[in-house]
Amino acid sequence: MNLITVSGPPSSGKTSVILKTIESLKKRGLSVAVAKFDCLYTDDDVLYKNAGVPVKKGLSGALCPDHYFVSNVEEVTQWGYKSGVDVLISESAGLCNRCSPYIKGIKAICVIDNLSGINTPKKIGPMLKSADIVVITKGDIVSQAEREVFASRVNSVNPKATIMHINGLTGQGSFELSTLIYDEKDNIDTLKGKELRFPMPSALCSYCLGETRIGESYQMGNIRKINLED
């Protein structure tokens, strides 16, 4: 089975890009399943179901979504492997711009959109910088100049990535993406022992453990203070 991790800021167009790409994969006779990770709510699983794609969804709720992803990705891989699909795609929203769900040796795709502003590539950390393929969406509604500037900024934070433009509405570009993500020789049956490409930020303070009161005496563990001096 091929495993592909797709991630990107909320509402950047991940689901549309994946759905259009699956259409092209299916035409080649490949079967695809999706594991959708989100934080509080998603109904994207319905979109996948309607498209006839087997889907599992995981909501992290009160837990850090990216930590939740890593703690579940092996189980999800087993689910995909046992269902016998050719390709399993995991989809997760990068919520804090510092985390990234990418795994060494597993293809990583980051989806970001032209509308998010030209400084966005600078603000997103490892999720963008360590991706193999960067998909830029919503190019149909901004000017050619903005598209070029945005792509060149992405290139300067991740020159090694393949940068693709995809229109999530018409699917333009998704066929091309589908030709880059499947590799017959890849066969993932477990992720045990594999490593994340980038360590997730450490965060264990009293608020992680449910503290709600404000003030220094309630703060314990990993605490840092903002520098307010001139």
Add this chain to the structure above:
Amino acid sequence: MLINLKTIPNLIIEDLLLEYPFLDSFFSNNNIVYQGNEGKSLADYFDDLGQEHREDMAIDPDLFYQQLVEFVKQMISFLGKDNEIVESITILPGNDKSGIAEGFTKLEIKKGQIISIVGPTGSGKSRLLGDIEWVAQADTPTNRRILINNDKPDPKWRFSTSDKLVAQLSQNMNFVMDLSVYQFVELHAESRLVENREEVIANIIKKANDLAGEKFSPHTPITSLSGGQSRALMIADTAILSKSPIILIDEIENAGIDRKRALNLLLSENKIVLMATHDPILALMADKRIVIKNGGISKVIETTIEERQILSTLEELDKKILSYRRKLRSGERLLEEESIH
């Protein structure tokens, strides 16, 4: 200066910047604040940041070295190369959605030519554009093949960020940045590493004003331009600053912009222009038109002399409508007998 993964950690930041000035923006885009540490090597700079700070900033020196080496390589080839000039593209037929062979044998489009694309919405215009952009080699659903300069194309056209084959101008495009016209064009020029920047920017703004019905100044915020002014600026900017040899236009609305001049501007910059349109004036302005049906090209029609005469009639009508529009806007009455000037 030898730059590779072995040498890079020990190179001094100052020396790197001296040799490759473009690294200044690379450092800034990657949040590397080197100011005050110019005399250090990269390895020392990262060491002095400390483990905790590096983790905070999500900086991984090894990954950074790899990216930097790759970036320098790309920029050197971008700056130094004699770009392969695209003189023509050729479309070789494949099949439509039902697998039936397309209705033409070979279509060569040379620079300075306009080809229009007609056909109902959803008939396969975006697939055609997709095929050109991806320089399809019988490896897309239509099985078309695209040649550049009558030859099998260099694979770089598929993946390069700085050398994209196709630039697109479409109907529902907007400016989303909060900048003045000048700052906006400047930003684009910067990303293209243009040398005589001031001159190029002034030229773009002048050309855009030539196309637009109503003038705008370099200080106007781009988000407050009218529809016609926006289109004029987009076209002038794309014609002059975009490196892509092929421009794909999805309709040019007939308001606030001189469409004929806009197309002439693109042609004078030696572009290949493909234009999807439902407007008879635009469709007939082209040298040839591609008719798309059921996902395939069903015909390629050359514009006849008779059609060119019809075009002149349509253009006269168009002028008349525009002059009426102008008069109504300025509060005048329209007169039946009036000549159109």
